[in-house]
Amino acid sequence: MVAGPSGGGKSTLLRVFNGLVPHFHGGRISGNATVGGLDIIATPTRDLARHVGFVFQDPELQTVYNMVDREIAFGLENLALPQREMASRIEEALHAAEALHLLGRTVRTLSGGERQRVALASALAMRPRLVLLDEPTSLLDPEGAGSVLSALMGMVERGTHAVVSEHRLEPILPRAQAMLHLEGGVVVEVDPKTWSAQPPAPPIARQSAIGAEAWSLAKVCAGFGSHVVLDGVDLAGAAGEVVALSGPNGGGKTTLLRLIAGTLAPLSGAVGRRPGRIAYLPQNPAALLHRPTVRSEVTFTIVRAGERESPEAILEALGLMSVADRYPRDLSSGERQRAALAAVLPGAPSVVLLDEPTRGMDSGARARLVSLVAGLRDRGAAVVLATHDAELRSALADRTVNVGGGRALEQPREAVLL
Amino acid sequence: MAAWSATCIFIVLSTTNPAYKAAVLVAAVAALATGVGLRRMRGVLTGVVLIAAFAVLLNFVSAHLGATVLFSLPDQIPALGGPYTLEALAFGATGGLTIAAAILAAAPFSLLLASHEVMDALPASLSRTGAAIAASLNLVPAVAASFVQVTEAQRLRGWRPRGPKSWSEIVVPVVLTSVEGSIQLAESMEARGYGSGPRTSVKPRRIQLDDWLLIGASGAAFAIFLISQATGWAAPWYAYPSLTPPAIDATPLVACLLLFAPVLIWRSRS
Numbered sequence: 001m002v003a004g005p006s007g008g009g010k011s012t013l014l015r016v017f018n019g020l021v022p023h024f025h026g027g028r029i030s031g032n033a034t035v036g037g038l039d040i041i042a043t044p045t046r047d048l049a050r051h052v053g054f055v056f057q058d059p060e061l062q063t064v065y066n067m068v069d070r071e072i073a074f075g076l077e078n079l080a081l082p083q084r085e086m087a088s089r090i091e092e093a094l095h096a097a098e099a100l101h102l103l104g105r106t107v108r109t110l111s112g113g114e115r116q117r118v119a120l121a122s123a124l125a126m127r128p129r130l131v132l133l134d135e136p137t138s139l140l141d142p143e144g145a146g147s148v149l150s151a152l153m154g155m156v157e158r159g160t161h162a163v164v165s166e167h168r169l170e171p172i173l174p175r176a177q178a179m180l181h182l183e184g185g186v187v188v189e190v191d192p193k194t195w196s197a198q199p200p201a202p203p204i205a206r207q208s209a210i211g212a213e214a215w216s217l218a219k220v221c222a223g224f225g226s227h228v229v230l231d232g233v234d235l236a237g238a239a240g241e242v243v244a245l246s247g248p249n250g251g252g253k254t255t256l257l258r259l260i261a262g263t264l265a266p267l268s269g270a271v272g273r274r275p276g277r278i279a280y281l282p283q284n285p286a287a288l289l290h291r292p293t294v295r296s297e298v299t300f301t302i303v304r305a306g307e308r309e310s311p312e313a314i315l316e317a318l319g320l321m322s323v324a325d326r327y328p329r330d331l332s333s334g335e336r337q338r339a340a341l342a343a344v345l346p347g348a349p350s351v352v353l354l355d356e357p358t359r360g361m362d363s364g365a366r367a368r369l370v371s372l373v374a375g376l377r378d379r380g381a382a383v384v385l386a387t388h389d390a391e392l393r394s395a396l397a398d399r400t401v402n403v404g405g406g407r408a409l410e411q412p413r414e415a416v417l418l
Numbered sequence: 419m420a421a422w423s424a425t426c427i428f429i430v431l432s433t434t435n436p437a438y439k440a441a442v443l444v445a446a447v448a449a450l451a452t453g454v455g456l457r458r459m460r461g462v463l464t465g466v467v468l469i470a471a472f473a474v475l476l477n478f479v480s481a482h483l484g485a486t487v488l489f490s491l492p493d494q495i496p497a498l499g500g501p502y503t504l505e506a507l508a509f510g511a512t513g514g515l516t517i518a519a520a521i522l523a524a525a526p527f528s529l530l531l532a533s534h535e536v537m538d539a540l541p542a543s544l545s546r547t548g549a550a551i552a553a554s555l556n557l558v559p560a561v562a563a564s565f566v567q568v569t570e571a572q573r574l575r576g577w578r579p580r581g582p583k584s585w586s587e588i589v590v591p592v593v594l595t596s597v598e599g600s601i602q603l604a605e606s607m608e609a610r611g612y613g614s615g616p617r618t619s620v621k622p623r624r625i626q627l628d629d630w631l632l633i634g635a636s637g638a639a640f641a642i643f644l645i646s647q648a649t650g651w652a653a654p655w656y657a658y659p660s661l662t663p664p665a666i667d668a669t670p671l672v673a674c675l676l677l678f679a680p681v682l683i684w685r686s687r688s
Contacts, residue, residue: 049611062606073620078611263570288571290591304576
């Protein structure tokens with residue numbers, strides 16, 4: 001296992017194992033590294049691919065073909081495997097990835113967890129001795145993450161080595177034989193049996209009471225074309241309240257956020273919201289980053305919102321001062337996530353909508369986010385979080401709403417702490 | 419399929435006669451309706467109708483030629499002033515017919531065939547290129563989704579469309595996100611040995627009897643129409659100076675009717 005804070009070098013280290021660093025990404029490298037007896041600097045990645053497989057973080061950006069069996073055959077075709085051997089290798093790989101039932105399916109119809117298992121099968125089809133997995137579950141819901149980790153454990157039990165980089169360590173920590181902690185480019189070997197995760201961020205007591213209604217959905221139906229995602233939903237949120245949305249990917253959490261934001265019109269029903277600025281963190285937050293520095297992203301929002309706040313306040317709150325003058329798209333995925341948060345949250349938004357805000361974040365960054373959102377809550381913002389992160393929900397949520405199957409089912413309101 | 423599409427496009431572009439263009443258009447619609455179904459074609463048909471209507475309108479308002487005047491606008495109006503004629507409308511309609519037929523002739527490649535089927539049909543020497551193209555096509559829906567997401571997010575940060583320069587706040591992040599997505603996909607391909615040498619194929623495509631029938635019908639249609647053009651049987655047509663009905667000869671018409679072959683072949687298969 002490889003663990004450590006975001007921006008510490010975990011993804012770079014994994015890419016050294018299969019030669020993507022330096023052959024694909026360039027840069028400077030010194031020292032030597034061997035995998036399976038092969039010198040990674042002297043051996044191109046496409047030759048190392050016979051011995052080392054890789055599963056990347058985003059299940060949607062690893063697919064060449066739209067049919068599952070075709071996708072798994074891609075690596076075998078690159079190896080010039082005889083056509084008569086491919087069918088059996090494809091089945092063998094899908095079985096190893098616990099995804100044999102996906103044979104013949106269209107990749108676009110698969111869930112995130114299923115797509116990651118297809119990605120794992122694509123790597124296993126080439127019969128590597130080592131498989132690298134770079135945060136394979138960070139974009140998945142709990143069910144998808146569980147299925148991928150189960151397939152990973154099965155693969156290891158059958159004799160394939162694995163190096164996994166993850167922030168959510170608890171599910172696989174008991175099975176890890178070795179652990180590396182990576183911070184600031186420095187690797188420290190840690191005994192996984194004695195390593196303990198940082199305790200979850202405690203709930204922050206509120207400094208103000210929940211106020212008047214800030215947004216509402218009344219008998220709202222929403223969807224795309226003939227596909228109805230939300231069916232007759234009644235829901236409301238108040239100023240100074242944090243509502244957490246849980247549920248499977250594709251269940252309607254993002255649709256609900258877009259309805260509240262006003263960027264998606266309902267098919268029927270009414271959506272109401274109070275006047276004021278809406279801060280919205282989309283599902284792919286890097287998509288909105290386009291300024292030359294992190295600081296200028298924050299300033300962009302402050303100026304447009306007519307606020308007078310200094311960008312340093314939010315940069316400090318999110319631990320971004322050390323990267324404030326860097327190009328946001330050069331940052332690690334966790335740092336980029338925080339940069340996007342800094343870009344949408346400055347000032348005093350009246351409604352705050354966050355879609356998976358802790359994606360790729362380590363526990364330290366999560367604690368900073370909890371503190372920041374608690375501050376916004378106490379200043380009267382109505383906050384809605386769509387998140388799989390149970391720790392974030394327990395630290396912040398006044399209410400949790402489960403969204404899925406077209407419904408939004410509320411759980412009882414928790415006691416208000418003063 | 420490629421032979422059929424190429425023949426349709428050849429006939430539509432090589433003749434000025436709207437009768438033969440219309441025959442090709444009807445054959446293309448019939449083939450798509452048989453292979454894909456009218457429901458799946460709705461989007462393409464809507465787009466084609468809009469594009470063709472635009473072509474008709476453009477010619478009608480800009481070409482003030484022809485003997486049959488429908489109405490006139492004062493000559494002092496720049497570009498739009500002058501006589502509006504039936505001949506200009508008919509010539510524009512012929513242009514719209516050409517565009518519609520050409521688009522629908524090429525539509526099977528996106529509506530009927532999966533990208534890997536098109537790539538599998540490429541010769542072995544183009545296999546690596548085909549894989550790269552198939553991967554690129556998979557990114558196209560992501561670009562469209564990214565545009566929507568970025569526009570929504572930037573609107574909530576205060577962005578409004580205020581002239582061409584303001585669109586850079588949308589276009590730049592969309593382009594950057596698309597480039598990053600393609601880099602990540604390229605990384606995934608390299609990690610699976612892409613570019614390591616000659617490639618094999620999991621499903622080498624063998625030409626079946628139905629394929630030969632379609633190739634034969636398309637080849638015959640191509641040859642017959644080419645001969646018809648050379649001998650003058652496929653008479654040209656021109657809307658100006660006054661409108662006359664297009665001449666229709668049996669031989670080039672037979673060539674157009676051969677383009678209905680997919681309808682017969684696919685119906686007999688099902």
